[in-house]
Amino acid sequence: MREIPDPGASGGEVVVEVLATCVPPYAEEVFSGRRNYPLELPVVPGPGGVGRVVGVGPDATRLRVGDPVWCDCTVRSRDDALTPDITLQGWSSRGDGGARLARHLHDGAFAELMRVPTENVYPLPAEAGHNPARWSSLGVYAIPYGGLLAGGLEAGETLLVSGATGNLGGAAVAVALAMGAGQVIAPGRNRAALDLLVDRFGRRVRPVTLTGDEAADRTAMSAAADGPIDMVIDLLPPAAPSSASRAAAMTVREYGRVVLMGGVGMLGGADLALPYPWIMRNSVTVRGQWMYPRAANVGMIRLIASGALDLDLERVRTFRLDAVDEAVEYAAHGGPFERTILTPPAG
Known part of the structure; x- marks a missing residue:
């Protein structure tokens, strides 16, 4: 754990205050190297999460400061519509192009603030802002x-x-x-x-x-x-x-x-x-199929908001960000519908 400068939003980017992020059960395998993920170091790890917008770039037309949002970790390059390079922000990447994206977007969700491409930020209903820990499992589904x-x-x-x-x-x-x-x-x-x-x-x-x-x-x-x-x-x-x-x-x-x-x-x-x-x-x-198309984020938000997918059935254990090591260890022993969630540090 260490302090780094706050990220800023330029064109095509949004800065989000992270309210909750899900720790994958296999996180320890990634960090130990037993699961050979191509992490581009240095990196702030963490694949997506729920947050609140604190800054937007000049090209954002709908997002507003204070909005509760879902941050999708699946980032695609913008210069190839047919076969874009892909990185999972703060988690993994594919090929040389994906590694370049990862080096630019190294702000994952295991932090207080993260910088996210505008197209990867999705508005959430107001209720999500009141219960971000439960909504942060959206990425699992x-x-x-x-x-x-x-x-x-x-x-x-x-x-x-x-x-x-x-x-x-x-x-x-x-x-x-x-x-x-x-x-x-x-x-x-x-x-x-x-x-x-x-x-x-x-x-x-x-x-x-x-x-x-x-x-x-x-x-x-x-x-x-x-x-x-x-x-x-x-x-x-x-x-x-x-x-x-x-x-x-x-x-x-x-x-x-x-x-x-x-x-x-x-x-x-x-x-x-x-x-x-x-x-x-x-x-x-x-x-x-690796991950999901962008529109799937909107579909998942609708399924949860409508009640068709009930997140209240999950067992959620939260850890403060400054207890991230404990959270990673705990997550490794979780079963189906058991979520380990990181929330902002105390104070």
């Missing part, structure tokens, strides 16, 4: 929401969430149901986490206890659905074997969709091998 949008999830469809008992997987279950999914197949090995999903969301969640036997697990997941599985979203973490992703993906129906968003393969191990004839003959769509 936005990630699977991006995958569900990419796969074109429609109301009434059956979705299988591979990795449903994890942090992002549990969020995917909640978002899918809020979007109107008819039922969600939730496979996992953690029976307590599966029971939590059923207890929280009711009969629209169909739990499946995995055994590690690929063929048997695929059969069990397919049998859990009342009919065909329309879409699969994979959110398994880096330590998961590719066989688990493959077993889930191959439950999808003819003309179904598979969206890959997890970390399988990031730590080495076998690549995901899906049979060419199966993909071709069944006209299956397989696509990757």
